[in-house]
Amino acid sequence: GAVVSQHPSRVICKSGTSVKIECRSLDFQATTMFWYRQFPKKSLMLMATSNEGSKATYEQGVEKDKFLINHASLTLSTLTVTSAHPEDSSFYICSARALLAGAMDTQYFGPGTRLTVL
Amino acid sequence: GNSVTQMEGPVTLSEEAFLTINCTYTATGYPSLFWYVQYPGEGLQLLLKATKADDKGSNKGFEATYRKETTSFHLEKGSVQVSDSAVYFCALGGNGGYQKVTFGTGTKLQVIP
Numbered sequence: 624g625a626v627v628s629q630h631p632s633r634v635i636c637k638s639g640t641s642v643k644i645e646c647r648s649l650d651f652q653a654t655t656m657f658w659y660r661q662f663p664k665k666s667l668m669l670m671a672t673s674n675e676g677s678k679a680t681y682e683q684g685v686e687k688d689k690f691l692i693n694h695a696s697l698t699l700s701t702l703t704v705t706s707a708h709p710e711d712s713s714f715y716i717c718s719a720r721a722l723l724a725g726a727m728d729t730q731y732f733g734p735g736t737r738l739t740v741l
Numbered sequence: 742g743n744s745v746t747q748m749e750g751p752v753t754l755s756e757e758a759f760l761t762i763n764c765t766y767t768a769t770g771y772p773s774l775f776w777y778v779q780y781p782g783e784g785l786q787l788l789l790k791a792t793k794a795d796d797k798g799s800n801k802g803f804e805a806t807y808r809k810e811t812t813s814f815h816l817e818k819g820s821v822q823v824s825d826s827a828v829y830f831c832a833l834g835g836n837g838g839y840q841k842v843t844f845g846t847g848t849k850l851q852v853i854p
Contacts, residue, residue, distance in 0.1 A: 669843075
């Protein structure tokens with residue numbers, strides 16, 4: 624099946640520093656990847672849609688200069704939280720669109736990254 | 742816009758009990774409907790999916806029927822196990838993997854022996 628990995632799984636950083644989170648599709652190519660944020664006891668909120676080789680499309684209310692997304696290859700997208708603050712602490716999840724032979728066009732989700740900003 | 746409403750949890754059941762988690766939606770057009778499951782410490786996994794009215798999605802003993810007339814997609818399982826303890830998310834989206842998925846707030850299920 625289609626596997627999506629994220630690295631790191633957990634990260635703790637100091638306020639004001641930047642953190643990069645990687646999302647990789649391990650056994651398929653993903654032209655489209657999505658970044659979500661999950662608040663405690665809340666649903667997933669779509670932050671942005673990332674297409675390989677082009678600029679990400681951000682959802683309303685998401686600061687593109689704070690959450691930098693790069694989708695440089697068909698298997699890797701990165702989310703960089705710049706100048707992190709405690710309110711950025713959250714669970715970040717990526718998903719990747721998979722077009723697999725014999726399977727339906729769908730999204731597969733990574734395991735998530737827990738970011739804690741001190 | 743699209744939205745999904747699902748019952749608040751947590752839901753606590755004894756092993757072998759019947760499970761229903763209610764989900765209703767608001768959407769334009771004809772979305773696909775999904776149930777995702779998130780086990781402790783893991784990412785979301787697609788549990789089942791239905792792409793049109795009256796379709797029934799099923800997997801691992803779970804079922805949900807796409808009811809257009811009541812705009813609902815309730816999740817059911819006849820006999821839950823401890824291993825089913827997880828958070829369940831109802832969601833809707835387009836038929837293509839490139840399209841946005843709108844999630845409900847999730848319902849935590851705890852099954853006790």
